[in-house]
Amino acid sequence: MAHKPKTVAMLTAGGLAPCLSSAVGGLIERYVEIAPEVRIIAYRNGYAGLLTGDYVEATEEVRANAGRFHAFGGSPIGNSRVKFTNVEDCVKRGLVKPGQNPLQVAAEQLTRDGVDMLHTIGGDDTNTAAADLAAYLAENDYDLTVVGLPKTIDNDVIPIKQSLGAWTAAEQGAVYSRNIIAEHSANPRMLIVHEVMGRACGWLTAATALEHHRWVKNAPFVAWPENAANSWDVHGVYVPERSFDIAAEAERLRACMDANDAVNLFISEGAGVSEIVAAMEAAGEEVPRDPFGHVKLDKVNPGQWFGTRLADAIGAEKVLVQKSGYFSRSAPANAADLALIRECTRHAVDAALAGQSGVIGQDEERGDEMRPIEFERIKGGKVFDVTQEWFTGLLRDIGQD
Numbered sequence: 226m227a228h229k230p231k232t233v234a235m236l237t238a239g240g241l242a243p244c245l246s247s248a249v250g251g252l253i254e255r256y257v258e259i260a261p262e263v264r265i266i267a268y269r270n271g272y273a274g275l276l277t278g279d280y281v282e283a284t285e286e287v288r289a290n291a292g293r294f295h296a297f298g299g300s301p302i303g304n305s306r307v308k309f310t311n312v313e314d315c316v317k318r319g320l321v322k323p324g325q326n327p328l329q330v331a332a333e334q335l336t337r338d339g340v341d342m343l344h345t346i347g348g349d350d351t352n353t354a355a356a357d358l359a360a361y362l363a364e365n366d367y368d369l370t371v372v373g374l375p376k377t378i379d380n381d382v383i384p385i386k387q388s389l390g391a392w393t394a395a396e397q398g399a400v401y402s403r404n405i406i407a408e409h410s411a412n413p414r415m416l417i418v419h420e421v422m423g424r425a426c427g428w429l430t431a432a433t434a435l436e437h438h439r440w441v442k443n444a445p446f447v448a449w450p451e452n453a454a455n456s457w458d459v460h461g462v463y464v465p466e467r468s469f470d471i472a473a474e475a476e477r478l479r480a481c482m483d484a485n486d487a488v489n490l491f492i493s494e495g496a497g498v499s500e501i502v503a504a505m506e507a508a509g510e511e512v513p514r515d516p517f518g519h520v521k522l523d524k525v526n527p528g529q530w531f532g533t534r535l536a537d538a539i540g541a542e543k544v545l546v547q548k549s550g551y552f553s554r555s556a557p558a559n560a561a562d563l564a565l566i567r568e569c570t571r572h573a574v575d576a577a578l579a580g581q582s583g584v585i586g587q588d589e590e591r592g593d594e595m596r597p598i599e600f601e602r603i604k605g606g607k608v609f610d611v612t613q614e615w616f617t618g619l620l621r622d623i624g625q626d
Contacts, residue, residue, distance in 0.1 A: 239376065241304065245346060246557065276315065315327045344372050345371065374573055382603065382604075386586070389569065414540060423494060426608065461489075505525075
């Protein structure tokens with residue numbers, strides 16, 4: 226009897242990050258290199274495509290030109306946010322029928338499609354869903370290997386040292402900063418607030434501010450008023466993991482404004498929530514909360530709040546609040562991320578062919594070894610370590626330590 230070639234499937238899910246297109250290309254390249262007989266398919270729009278059986282085949286043309294995916298941002302196969310255990314949502318969206326178990330639907334679809342190996346490319350939610358699927362497959366005797374790749378610009382997946390796309394997002398956020406901060410020359414005493422993605426983790430905000438600060442230190446400024454390095458630099462960095470005294474900061478930033486005719490702040494979208502709530506309550510304002518009592522960050526709008534509260538205190542004539550999230554997360558991977566993606570996709574394919582399920586990454590709890598990390602150990606919410614020298618050094622440089 227002829228040997229049946231294996232079939233590998235892949236999908237990308239969750240929000241965008243500057244690694245999805247490259248990860249897809251890297252997986253295809255690796256399979257073509259070491260296992261050209263393997264059939265490759267991709268489910269469209271993440272788990273939604275898996276549940277509905279919507280997939281595309283990697284044709285010979287795609288296989289031969291997979292390297293071209295490295296030049297693009299976004300995902301060549303589409304994304305969505307689907308949670309298998311939220312049955313009501315899956316039914317509402319028409320992904321499963323009433324009474325069906327999404328995990329069973331997914332498992333049966335994989336079986337119908339002849340899939341032996343599944344690659345999931347996404348953040349902690351994507352890989353948590355992959356963990357649920359892998360557990361269901363094992364419990365119900367489905368012979369299938371699931372290997373994930375860690376994607377998130379927040380760099381907050383436990384226990385992974387560096388998630389794919391985060392370095393690029395920081396670099397692109399700094400590019401965004403240069404153009405936005407140039408606006409300081411459009412108006413005297415300008416306060417510019419750059420709000421960066423990161424509801425619970427400040428890594429991306431800190432890394433973006435550092436990238437911009439490094440650019441300022443090396444840029445060929447000329448000694449004219451609006452081309453002075455100090456007017457272009459970072460003057461404040463605010464992350465969820467570090468508390469601050471807004472009155473003291475206002476006094477410090479007033480001095481910056483007087484000296485530089487501009488103040489540039491980098492703020493995580495989840496930064497200063499306790500300070501914001503305290504100030505709102507002290508002013509008799511109602512704090513918007515969800516049914517569980519959690520503050521609604523989209524209603525509080527930290528960037529706008531900082532801008533509004535600080536404008537008078539520092540004597541700003543104009544306030545500009547800008548968000549770089551969609552700009553930075555949709556870029557193609559930079560050189561550093563490409564190197565990490567290539568290493569991760571190589572390990573992912575090797576693990577899949579060896580029948581080892583898990584999420585590929587540098588395991589911080591195992592000496593940073595690159596390995597398939599057990600799904601049950603994967604979770605979000607990694608806290609940014611604000612004691613790291615690169616961050617404390619940045620704060621010292623800008624006078625915020």
